Amino acid sequence: MQYQGVLRKMQTEFTDPINYYLIMDGDFIQMNQIIGKRIHIEFVKYECLACGENKKIFRQGYCYDDFYKVPQAADWIMKPELSKAHLDEEERDLEYEKKVQLQPHIVYLANSSNIKVGVTRKTQVPTRWIDQGAHEAIEIVEVPNRYLAGITELALKEHVADKTNWRKMLKNEIEDVNLAEHRDALKKYIPEEAQQYYIDTNEETHIHFPVERYPEKLKTLNLDKTPAYDGTLKGIKGQYLIFEDDTVFNVRSWEGYVVRMELL
Incomplete structure (x- = not known):
C-alpha cells in the first residue's frame, strides 16, 4: 500500500498508549497499526505550508520568503x-x-x-x-x-x-x-x-507511548542527505518514528517535504 503527501506533524489521540495519525493526500495512516512493519519513505519534492509552491523549505515547513512573512513563524x-x-x-x-x-x-x-x-x-x-x-x-x-x-x-x-x-x-x-x-x-x-x-x-x-523497542545508538534520518529509506518501525514517541536499526525520524522537522510512504 502506498501513500503520498506533504509532511505535517502527526495528529494524536490521548489514549493508552497514544494513537498517532499521519495525514496524507486524501487519506491518513493510523501509525500504531504499522508498528512492526517494514516501510519505505522517499522524498518527492517540497511544498511550502504557506504558498504551496515547490520551493526549498527554510524553517518550520515554510520557504525562505514565507518564513519571514507569515504570522505563524x-x-x-x-x-x-x-x-x-x-x-x-x-x-x-x-x-x-x-x-x-x-x-x-x-x-x-x-x-x-x-x-x-x-x-x-x-x-x-x-x-x-x-x-x-x-x-x-x-x-x-x-x-x-x-x-x-x-x-x-x-x-x-x-x-x-x-x-x-x-x-x-x-x-x-x-x-x-x-x-x-x-x-x-x-x-x-x-x-x-x-x-x-x-x-x-x-x-x-x-502519558504512555506505543514503543516496542527503544533505540540504543541514535541515527537521525535526514531527507536532504538520505532521500530514500527502508526500515522496520518499532515505535513512536513525541513526533519521532523509531526504527529497528536505531534510526529515528522527526516528522515535525521535515514539515513541508512531500514524501511517498509504502508498506513493504
Missing part, C-alpha cells in the same frame, strides 16, 4: 514574552495574533528527559506534552493571554530547564519525579502579575 511563537496583541500592537497580522495570543495559556512542567518548563495554549493540552515525548506533566498557571504566560516562563527558566534532551527522551532514559512538589517550589518565582493564576489543585498527567 513570528518571533512571539518561540518567545511568548514578545507577544503584543494585548497592547493592540501588530507584528505581522494583528487579527491572527489576537486570535492566538488572547486566549487562555498554560505554563507547565513536563518530564521527558528532564524536568522542563513550557508554554502552550490551553486547547493544546495534552497535545503539546505528547509532541514533546513527555511521560508526565502538570500545569503551573493558567493565564488569560500569551504575554503573561511568556513572562512567567521567562522567570521560571532561571530555576528550571526549558529544553528537552531529545536523545535521552528517545532512549527512554527517564526518571519519575513528583512534579507537584517541583511546581509548589517554583510558586515564589512566578511574577506578581501571574500569581493569582497559580494552580495548586491539579494532579500529574501520565
Whole structure:
C-alpha cells in the first residue's frame, strides 16, 4: 500500500498508549497499526505550508520568503514574552495574533528527559506534552493571554530547564519525579502579575507511548542527505518514528517535504 503527501506533524489521540495519525493526500495512516512493519519513505519534492509552491523549505515547513512573512513563524511563537496583541500592537497580522495570543495559556512542567518548563495554549493540552515525548506533566498557571504566560516562563527558566534532551527522551532514559512538589517550589518565582493564576489543585498527567523497542545508538534520518529509506518501525514517541536499526525520524522537522510512504 502506498501513500503520498506533504509532511505535517502527526495528529494524536490521548489514549493508552497514544494513537498517532499521519495525514496524507486524501487519506491518513493510523501509525500504531504499522508498528512492526517494514516501510519505505522517499522524498518527492517540497511544498511550502504557506504558498504551496515547490520551493526549498527554510524553517518550520515554510520557504525562505514565507518564513519571514507569515504570522505563524513570528518571533512571539518561540518567545511568548514578545507577544503584543494585548497592547493592540501588530507584528505581522494583528487579527491572527489576537486570535492566538488572547486566549487562555498554560505554563507547565513536563518530564521527558528532564524536568522542563513550557508554554502552550490551553486547547493544546495534552497535545503539546505528547509532541514533546513527555511521560508526565502538570500545569503551573493558567493565564488569560500569551504575554503573561511568556513572562512567567521567562522567570521560571532561571530555576528550571526549558529544553528537552531529545536523545535521552528517545532512549527512554527517564526518571519519575513528583512534579507537584517541583511546581509548589517554583510558586515564589512566578511574577506578581501571574500569581493569582497559580494552580495548586491539579494532579500529574501520565502519558504512555506505543514503543516496542527503544533505540540504543541514535541515527537521525535526514531527507536532504538520505532521500530514500527502508526500515522496520518499532515505535513512536513525541513526533519521532523509531526504527529497528536505531534510526529515528522527526516528522515535525521535515514539515513541508512531500514524501511517498509504502508498506513493504
